[in-house]
Amino acid sequence: MSNKTKLKDNKELLYQVVLSYKVSHNYPLKAFLIECKNKLNECIDMIWNNIKYTKKDNPKLPKSNEFKRELRNKLLENWNYASHYIDGIIKTSYSILQSWASNYKRGYRTKTKPIAKRLFVRVKTTLIKYDKEKGEIRITIKPRKDYLILNIKNEWFFDKVKNLTIGEIILKEKETFLTFKDNLNYSDKGMIVGVDSNLRSLDLFHPIEGWTRVDLTELHRIKEVYDRKIDFLKKLLKKFPLRAMRKINRLFERRRNRVKDFLHKLTIQLSRLFPDAIFVFEDLNKRRMYKSKYFNRKIDRVNWNGLIEKISYKTIVILVNPAYTSTICPICGSRMESQEGQVVYCSNCLNSFNRQLVGCYNIFKRGLGNIKEIMGGSGVTTTGVEVSFGKLMTPNPNVIYIVDYNGKYFNEIA
Numbered sequence: 001m002s003n004k005t006k007l008k009d010n011k012e013l014l015y016q017v018v019l020s021y022k023v024s025h026n027y028p029l030k031a032f033l034i035e036c037k038n039k040l041n042e043c044i045d046m047i048w049n050n051i052k053y054t055k056k057d058n059p060k061l062p063k064s065n066e067f068k069r070e071l072r073n074k075l076l077e078n079w080n081y082a083s084h085y086i087d088g089i090i091k092t093s094y095s096i097l098q099s100w101a102s103n104y105k106r107g108y109r110t111k112t113k114p115i116a117k118r119l120f121v122r123v124k125t126t127l128i129k130y131d132k133e134k135g136e137i138r139i140t141i142k143p144r145k146d147y148l149i150l151n152i153k154n155e156w157f158f159d160k161v162k163n164l165t166i167g168e169i170i171l172k173e174k175e176t177f178l179t180f181k182d183n184l185n186y187s188d189k190g191m192i193v194g195v196d197s198n199l200r201s202l203d204l205f206h207p208i209e210g211w212t213r214v215d216l217t218e219l220h221r222i223k224e225v226y227d228r229k230i231d232f233l234k235k236l237l238k239k240f241p242l243r244a245m246r247k248i249n250r251l252f253e254r255r256r257n258r259v260k261d262f263l264h265k266l267t268i269q270l271s272r273l274f275p276d277a278i279f280v281f282e283d284l285n286k287r288r289m290y291k292s293k294y295f296n297r298k299i300d301r302v303n304w305n306g307l308i309e310k311i312s313y314k315t316i317v318i319l320v321n322p323a324y325t326s327t328i329c330p331i332c333g334s335r336m337e338s339q340e341g342q343v344v345y346c347s348n349c350l351n352s353f354n355r356q357l358v359g360c361y362n363i364f365k366r367g368l369g370n371i372k373e374i375m376g377g378s379g380v381t382t383t384g385v386e387v388s389f390g391k392l393m394t395p396n397p398n399v400i401y402i403v404d405y406n407g408k409y410f411n412e413i414a
């Protein structure tokens with residue numbers, strides 16, 4: 001949930017961390033939450049009935065402003081609570097159906113309408129008042145009539161958040177999830193690390209440590225194991241549609257959880273490896289990257305975005321344009337040619353390099369350029385602008401790490 005600020009040249013800078021905390025309450029919310037759930041299902045219903053299918057059976061959700069206006073008006077009928085809740089409910093419905101649609105397209109879901117069962121509602125910041133002095137959070141349920149008041153002055157985290165800006169809140173029957181936004185300061189950070197995502201590794205360039213690799217074979221293995229099982233079950237879909245589908249869904253959930261767990265540990269251990277660093281990643285959301293030959297060598301885009309988001313909760317993350325990062329010569333800047341294996345060769349300055357080292361080095365360099373620009377060309381405290389030649393000529397990573405499932409830090413394997 002990091003905020004993005006548009007800078008000049010459309011460069012995006014992630015500059016906030018979001019902290020979230022759970023606080024219990026004993027306010028009678030059940031009736032309200034049930035009405036929210038009913039409205040959510042009503043909303044899903046209306047969108048569902050207006051989904052159009054293309055010739056290839058791809059579902060398209062209704063997106064026109066006219067439809068949305070009508071939807072909102074319809075949902076506001078017989079609604080006695082603040083109208084902003086309806087906006088949140090509409091947003092939630094769209095994201096539920098969007099994820100159904102993308103799963104349906106890939107053959108992972110049937111044409112059955114998703115139904116919301118849990119009792120919860122998102123509270124937009126327009127409905128929240130935060131009194132920092134008193135440590136009091138006031139949530140509007142019904143305007144001018146009904147408020148939920150939380151006092152967090154005695155909560156263990158109050159000192160950490162008392163001067164921060166409050167973000168969205170999730171209300172449940174017995175508890176609330178609070179979020180706070182914290183601005184990060186560039187001058188707190190001393191180092192820049194460039195990260196290149198490959199199918200089986202993250203390759204990092206650190207100006208002092210040089211080329212460091214985090215091996216992702218395990219992540220790849222987890223996915224392959226589940227994909228093989230799922231592919232097998234897909235063949236049984238014609239014969240036993242219900243049973244096979246149920247099993248496929250269960251496998252997908254397990255796959256998702258295993259991957260999530262891996263990425264969670266990867267994030268934590270990565271930020272512990274370089275606690276002082278600003279991380280520079282490629283912006284893989286550039287549309288033309290999708291489905292290209294180049295993209296196949298990269299890790300799954302969904303995982304990648306999830307990883308970037310998680311790291312951005314912990315430190316500053318910068319996204320840079322990924323074009324040509326693995327083929328520009330780090331010494332003279334010419335376009336290089338691919339050679340056998342992982343080698344790229346510069347016919348201008350006659351040097352050869354490892355492709356993955358070049359990738360993370362160029363990402364590092366672009367990130368450095370962006371930061372200089374953001375800071376107005378002065379006051380850059382980040383060290384490591386001078387990178388020694390030797391760090392670029394090594395054929396192998398200086399260190400290779402793997403995620404430690406039981407520990408706090410990566411394990412060194414080479």
Ligand SMILES: [Zn+2]
Nearest residue numbers: 329332346349
């Ligand atoms: Zn060169």
